[in-house]
Amino acid sequence: MLAIRLARYGAKKKPSYRVVVIEKERARDSKALEVVGLYNPLTNPATVRFRHDRIAYWMKCGAQPSDTVARLLKAHPAPATA
Numbered sequence: 001m002l003a004i005r006l007a008r009y010g011a012k013k014k015p016s017y018r019v020v021v022i023e024k025e026r027a028r029d030s031k032a033l034e035v036v037g038l039y040n041p042l043t044n045p046a047t048v049r050f051r052h053d054r055i056a057y058w059m060k061c062g063a064q065p066s067d068t069v070a071r072l073l074k075a076h077p078a079p080a081t082a
Contacts, residue, residue: 002063004055006039007032016040019050019069021058034058039072052078 003024010016019037022030036058037050050073059065065073 002033002058002061003066004036004058004063004069005066006068014042016042019055019072021054021063024064048072048076050076050078 001024002021004019004021005028006017007020007022007029008015008017009029017039018032018035019039020032021034021036022032034054036054038047039049040047055065055073056078
């Protein structure tokens with residue numbers, strides 16, 4: 001089963017995260033299938049960047065977002081296309 005979740009990177013006590021698509025059973029920092037976003041909680045306001053088209057694709061393929069990623073997606077929806 002696929003999951004869309006955060007993978008930590010960055011220096012000690014200065015976390016930064018990648019939003020990745022990965023097999024659910026794999027370790028947090030294992031090789032991901034694809035990086036679909038970035039999250040930096042240390043900036044003010046927090047930096048959040050998503051590739052909404054790729055997230056939608058992976059969700060159609062059955063990937064489930066983690067609770068944290070779902071919360072971030074809800075707070076930062078895809079821009080409306082005209």
